[in-house]
Amino acid sequence: MSExxxxxxxxxxxxxxxxxxxxxxxxxxxxRATLDRDLASGQxxxxxxxxxxxxxxxxxxxxxxxxxxxxxxxxxxxxxxxxNELRKHAEESIDALKxxxxxxxxxxxVDVTLPGIRREIGAHHPVQxxxxxxxxIFRSMGYSVETGPEIETxxxxxxxxxxxxxxxxxDTQDTLFLAGSGNxxxxxxxxxxxxxxxxxxxxxxRAVVLGKVYRxxxxxxxxxxxxxxxxxxxxxxxxxxxxxxxxxxxxxRRFFGPHxxxxxxxxxxxxxxxxxELDIGCLICGGSGCPVCKRTGWVELLGSGMxxxxxxxxxxxxxxxxSGFAFGCGxxxxxxxKYGINDIQLLWQGDKRFLRQFR
Ligand code: DAH
Numbered sequence: 001m002s003e004x005x006x007x008x009x010x011x012x013x014x015x016x017x018x019x020x021x022x023x024x025x026x027x028x029x030x031x032r033a034t035l036d037r038d039l040a041s042g043q044x045x046x047x048x049x050x051x052x053x054x055x056x057x058x059x060x061x062x063x064x065x066x067x068x069x070x071x072x073x074x075x076x077x078x079x080x081x082x083x084n085e086l087r088k089h090a091e092e093s094i095d096a097l098k099x100x101x102x103x104x105x106x107x108x109x110v111d112v113t114l115p116g117i118r119r120e121i122g123a124h125h126p127v128q129x130x131x132x133x134x135x136x137i138f139r140s141m142g143y144s145v146e147t148g149p150e151i152e153t154x155x156x157x158x159x160x161x162x163x164x165x166x167x168x169x170x171d172t173q174d175t176l177f178l179a180g181s182g183n184x185x186x187x188x189x190x191x192x193x194x195x196x197x198x199x200x201x202x203x204x205x206r207a208v209v210l211g212k213v214y215r216x217x218x219x220x221x222x223x224x225x226x227x228x229x230x231x232x233x234x235x236x237x238x239x240x241x242x243x244x245x246x247x248x249x250x251x252x253r254r255f256f257g258p259h260x261x262x263x264x265x266x267x268x269x270x271x272x273x274x275x276x277e278l279d280i281g282c283l284i285c286g287g288s289g290c291p292v293c294k295r296t297g298w299v300e301l302l303g304s305g306m307x308x309x310x311x312x313x314x315x316x317x318x319x320x321x322x323s324g325f326a327f328g329c330g331x332x333x334x335x336x337x338k339y340g341i342n343d344i345q346l347l348w349q350g351d352k353r354f355l356r357q358f359r
Contacts, residue, residue, distance in 0.1 A: 005034045009062040012070035013079075021078050024071075028082040031063060035090055045098035052090045060087050120352070123359045127228055127347060130335045131210040134230050137254050138208040141247075143232070146207045148193035150214070153183050156192035160314040161271040169270050174216040176225075186214035190231035190328060191271060194307070197233075198315035203322045204236035210331060221343040228331035235307065235317065235324030241274075244304060244325035248278055252301070256283065256338065263298065272305025272326060283337060292342075299337065302329030 008016060008027070018027055038048055052059050063083055071079045124132075135145055148156075163170050173188040193209040209231040217223040232251075234243070245264070252260050261281030269275045278301045282293035289295035304327030309319035332344055339358070341347070346354050 005031050006059060009059050009066060011066060013067050013072075013075065014070060019072075019075075021075065024067075024075055024079050025082065027067075028063075028079075028086060031059065032086055032089070035059075035086065035093075039093050039097070045094050045101060048097065049094050053087070053094065060090060123355055125347075125355065126335045126339055126341070126358045127332055129358060130331050130338060131228065131230065133255065134251075134331070134334075135208060135210060137251060138232060141206075141250070143206045143208045143234075146193050146197045146209050147211060148187070148190070148196045148209070150187055150212055151178065151184055152187040152192050154185065155183075156195050157185060157187050157189070160195045160311065161191050162308050162310045163270045167270070169268075176214050176216050188215055189213050190229040191326070193231060194233050194271070194326060195311065195315060198235065198311075198317060203317060203324075204234075205324075206234045206236075208232045219345060221345065222333075224332065224344050224348060226348070227333075227344070229328055230331050230334070231326070231328040233307065233324060233326035235322050237322060239306075239323045239325055241306060241325070244306065244327070247325070248302075248304065248327065252278075252280055255334070256280065261287065262301075267303060267305075269303055269305055271308050271311055272303075273308040275303065275305035278302050278304055278327070284340070301333075301337075302327050304328075 009031070013019075013024070013027075016027070018024055035052060038051070050058070053061070055061065060083065063086075068076065068079050068083055139145065157173075157175075158170055159165070175188050176186045178184040178186070190209045190211055190213060193207075193211075197207050197209075198205060209229075211228065212226055213229050214226050215223075217225055219225065232247075234247070249262060252262055260283070263279050264276045265279060267275045267277040279298040280301045281287045282290060282297055282299050284290050284292045285297070287297040289297050293299050304325065307324040307326050309323075312319040312322065332347055335341065335347065336344060
């Protein structure tokens, strides 16, 4: 095995048996090849500088001392020239390595004057604001807040609410049934919570319900397959239509403002008798007529009525002794009206530019 070049630089040319120009050129070629391997090895520039150019132990200095100084006359010139070229190559390459390392560090430097990364805080969803406000209004009037499951049975969603089997009124609800489950469906309204609450509570009952409901509706500006409803009902002795009207007036004024106008229109729901829908004076045009109210000055707000006595039979209440009212509507719709939003889809697209406005 040939002797390592780092050992060879410690000896004289004579000692190494080098006697002509070709041998000197080969020897310095070997030294240069070693340098090039070192340069490519990934060692840091300062280590390489000490190893190759260092004053005391540098290999090039050693070559100068041991080879050039002992070179016989005819070989001095070529030996000196090759060593100088090698030194120049070493200096330039090691400098270049050092510069590259400095630049890399500069690139990694942290600029403490840069603004920080701001993490946006979450915001209340407009429908959440609406539901919270409704809850507060009814709590202040002595109502309890009730909930029920979103996966319901035909019994609670329809039967106990006086939708007889195969009754056409069921078609108005566009129900989503759970595949293969037989009896289960996604509740189409919050009215089943009326039944569930009355089952577990004796009159007097005053309750408000807020929650998600689902319908087989094609999405458009006013339809969504999931939306929220609010439901409100009260059962006691001597509850009358007057109580219903008074409660609705109180609610609409507190929710939309003291000047909102209301009117009753007769309607039909299987679970109320008599039934009525409540309209409010259009908030956009103030009643003079615009596209939102279809130029009528009125906007449909909710369904309501006196609880049909048939329901009491399902929950063990005595229809001779108690009476009650109920009303319900879409909370999303209330949000659209209250905030002047013209497309229900905007509510559920999760676009932060939209949601940010409701902080
Ligand atoms: N549950 C009805 C629906 O989703 C809304 C409704 C109408 C609720 C009349 C009521 C009511 O409590 O009395 O279409």
